[in-house]
Amino acid sequence: xxxxxxxxxxxxxxxxxxxxxxxxxxxxxxxxxxxxxxxxxxxxxxxxxxxxxxxxxxxxxxxxxxxxxxxxxxxxxxxxxxxxxxxxxxxxxxxxxxxxxxxxxxxxxxxxxxxxxxxxxxxxxxxxxxxxxxxxxxxxxxxxxxxxxxxxxxxxxxxxxxxxxxxxxxxxxxxxxxxxxxxxxxxxxxxxxxxxxxxxxxxxxxxxxxxxxxxxxxxxxxxxxxxxxxxxx
Amino acid sequence: xxxxxxxxxxxxxxxxxxxxxxxxxxxxxxxxxxxxxxxxxxxxxxxxxxxxxxxxxxxxxxxxxxxxxxxxxxxxxxxxxxxxxxxxxxxxxxxxxxxxxxxxxxxxxxxxxxxxxxxxxxxxxxxxxxxxxxxxxxxxxxxxxxxxxxxxxxxxxxxxxxxxxxxxxxxxxxxxxxxxxxxxxxxxxxxxxxxxxxxxxxxxxxxxxxxxxxxxxxxxxxxxxxxxxxxxx
DNA sequence: ATTATCTATAGATCTATAGATAATGC
DNA sequence: ATTATCTATAGATCTATAGATAATGC
Numbered sequence: 001x002x003x004x005x006x007x008x009x010x011x012x013x014x015x016x017x018x019x020x021x022x023x024x025x026x027x028x029x030x031x032x033x034x035x036x037x038x039x040x041x042x043x044x045x046x047x048x049x050x051x052x053x054x055x056x057x058x059x060x061x062x063x064x065x066x067x068x069x070x071x072x073x074x075x076x077x078x079x080x081x082x083x084x085x086x087x088x089x090x091x092x093x094x095x096x097x098x099x100x101x102x103x104x105x106x107x108x109x110x111x112x113x114x115x116x117x118x119x120x121x122x123x124x125x126x127x128x129x130x131x132x133x134x135x136x137x138x139x140x141x142x143x144x145x146x147x148x149x150x151x152x153x154x155x156x157x158x159x160x161x162x163x164x165x166x167x168x169x170x171x172x173x174x175x176x177x178x179x180x181x182x183x184x185x186x187x188x189x190x191x192x193x194x195x196x197x198x199x200x201x202x203x204x205x206x207x208x209x210x211x212x213x214x215x216x217x218x219x220x221x222x223x224x225x226x227x228x229x230x231x232x233x
Numbered sequence: 234x235x236x237x238x239x240x241x242x243x244x245x246x247x248x249x250x251x252x253x254x255x256x257x258x259x260x261x262x263x264x265x266x267x268x269x270x271x272x273x274x275x276x277x278x279x280x281x282x283x284x285x286x287x288x289x290x291x292x293x294x295x296x297x298x299x300x301x302x303x304x305x306x307x308x309x310x311x312x313x314x315x316x317x318x319x320x321x322x323x324x325x326x327x328x329x330x331x332x333x334x335x336x337x338x339x340x341x342x343x344x345x346x347x348x349x350x351x352x353x354x355x356x357x358x359x360x361x362x363x364x365x366x367x368x369x370x371x372x373x374x375x376x377x378x379x380x381x382x383x384x385x386x387x388x389x390x391x392x393x394x395x396x397x398x399x400x401x402x403x404x405x406x407x408x409x410x411x412x413x414x415x416x417x418x419x420x421x422x423x424x425x426x427x428x429x430x431x432x433x434x435x436x437x438x439x440x441x442x443x444x445x446x447x448x449x450x451x452x453x454x455x456x457x458x459x460x461x462x463x464x465x466x
Numbered sequence: 467a468t469t470a471t472c473t474a475t476a477g478a479t480c481t482a483t484a485g486a487t488a489a490t491g492c
Numbered sequence: 493a494t495t496a497t498c499t500a501t502a503g504a505t506c507t508a509t510a511g512a513t514a515a516t517g518c
Binding site for chain 4: 298
């Protein structure tokens with residue numbers, strides 16, 4: 001990540017950061033560089049707003065290398081999505097399992113949402129620039145037909161796990177009401193991950209859309225209160 | 234709109250739907266057709282995912298006509314945005330004015346959100362296919378750097394108007410808290426307008442993301458409850 | 467010997483413009 | 493006579509592939 005910038009010093013490098021020894025390492029490292037660059041660019045401009053040349057140029061490498069490592073442009077796009085999807089998915093799955101266990105049959109909406117959302121916010125806040133970009137990338141993808149099926153495939157399981165906890169927390173509330181609640185949650189969540197900067201301008205600098213810590217501090221409880229308005233049957 | 238499909242009958246047309254009489258009318262009608270087609274396509278694939286040829290083909294006209302009516306691709310994109318922006322903006326502005334007047338110094342969060350959101354949902358639900366497409370288009374735009382400044386320019390006034398009513402409804406709550414609340418609202422709102430279909434699959438058909446009536450019935454109260462969790466100073 | 471990277475280039479778009487033709491307007 | 497639409501085409505990308513060169517691996 002640190003060396004993504006350009007290539008400042010072609011001179012002698014520090015021992016630890018030397019060119020990778022084995023070919024396998026070299027291959028892996030180049031692929032990571034490509035994925036990092038693609039992730040960043042796709043997060044800004046979407047699938048069609050980025051050319052393979054853009055990606056190659058960003059890491060100072062020839063365009064044809066993109067095709068050596070990835071079948072085609074869409075395969076690269078998919079690879080960006082797939083690289084991190086299982087990580088966030090599994091973390092949240094575990095957090096929900098853990099929460100439900102601790103709740104001993106009495107889960108709350110706020111508790112479930114904290115497990116689901118805060119776990120991810122921690123990742124995006126502390127996982128480095130790559131994870132921040134992935135968040136913005138995901139929020140882009142979530143709005144396009146091209147990406148919708150990737151969401152279905154990789155995130156349906158965690159989301160349905162969340163829904164199941166929410167249903168226990170809200171006995172008597174019909175499932176469709178809970179799905180509507182989730183619909184609102186995911187909209188806000190994706191919007192927050194996009195960190196578009198609009199909030200900064202709108203609020204005259206009072207809030208920064210980059211401030212995920214502030215979002216984390218408010219979102220789960222905000223949404224939990226909303227769930228309480230959904231009508232029982 | 235009805236004739237957008239292709240051109241089925243080059244035969245004699247019904248009197249009322251005859252080819253436009255004056256050149257001004259013809260010009261206006263062609264531009265509307267172009268804007269309708271562009272609006273639909275941009276809403277699905279974004280600025281870069283649509284070519285001028287795509288737009289031209291959709292209405293069965295030559296690509297060069299795009300350039301005759303619009304300076305370039307981005308100008309067309311902007312024109313799509315600008316065509317309807319003032320309409321939704323003014324409607325909501327009026328609804329907020331009206332609400333505040335009726336509230337006689339005692340506005341509520343729910344009341345303000347109903348005025349702001351429901352007014353728009355009515356438009357998207359009852360304004361015809363074009364308005365539905367515009368909603369999805371807007372939600373796409375709201376997530377891109379290219380479109381952010383358009384949002385700032387055209388929608389900041391209504392949003393700040395909403396904020397001002399919310400502040401009256403929430404005395405003692407610092408403005409930044411209210412901006413965060415709005416941040417959550419707009420995320421859910423834009424997501425709802427995108428009508429991506431993911432909710433349909435996720436919920437196994439229990440909910441349809443196309444069902445704006447269901448969204449309207451729940452969203453304002455859901456969010457209003459959330460605002461109550463924002464901390465006073 | 468095998469794999470990583472680059473050079474060169476084909477073929478397919480895409481945007482945009484110049485100039486021709488067809489349809490209204492006086 | 494002016495405006496709407498089409499034909500033809502230039503110039504600029506963009507994706508993708510074939511084949512050359514440079515760097516590791518036995």
